Amino acid sequence: MSKQAAGSSHRAAPVHTDPEDVSVLTALSALADPVRIQLIRELAGSADWTRSCGSFDVPVGKAALSHHFSVLRGAGLVEQRDQGPKRVNRLRREEFDARFPGLLDLLLRSEGAD
Numbered sequence: 138m139s140k141q142a143a144g145s146s147h148r149a150a151p152v153h154t155d156p157e158d159v160s161v162l163t164a165l166s167a168l169a170d171p172v173r174i175q176l177i178r179e180l181a182g183s184a185d186w187t188r189s190c191g192s193f194d195v196p197v198g199k200a201a202l203s204h205h206f207s208v209l210r211g212a213g214l215v216e217q218r219d220q221g222p223k224r225v226n227r228l229r230r231e232e233f234d235a236r237f238p239g240l241l242d243l244l245l246r247s248e249g250a251d
Contacts, residue, residue, distance in 0.1 A: 148219065151206075156213030156229060156236040164237055167212035168244055172197055173205050177214060177228060181245050185227035186218070 167173060172195050179193055190202060197205070206226070209215040213236065216227050233241060 151217045154213045156232045159213040180228040186225045189223040
């Protein structure tokens with residue numbers, strides 16, 4: 138875990154779970170929520186580290202959004218870092234695909250393709 142730059146934020150740095158340490162049940166549980174699916178789909182369509190937590194248009198408040206990101210980090214799906222006052226995100230696609238080949242592909246298919 139990397140240390141934060143002095144004075145960069147009052148928040149603790151986010152804790153990340155290595156996808157290799159994630160069970161299939163944990164991964165599926167993280168992906169079972171519609172808000173988390175929306176977050177993953179939006180991250181998949183964005184360049185790494187370009188989306189701050191507040192840039193997602195989801196129907197939940199800040200506390201619930203923070204919880205959803207915590208679940209995604211705990212499942213090895215998302216990595217976050219602080220950039221000034223913002224927390225930015227990246228989908229850990231390559232690492233997660235290595236652990237669970239094809240799972241994200243199924244999730245990211247268009248809804249009409251089911």
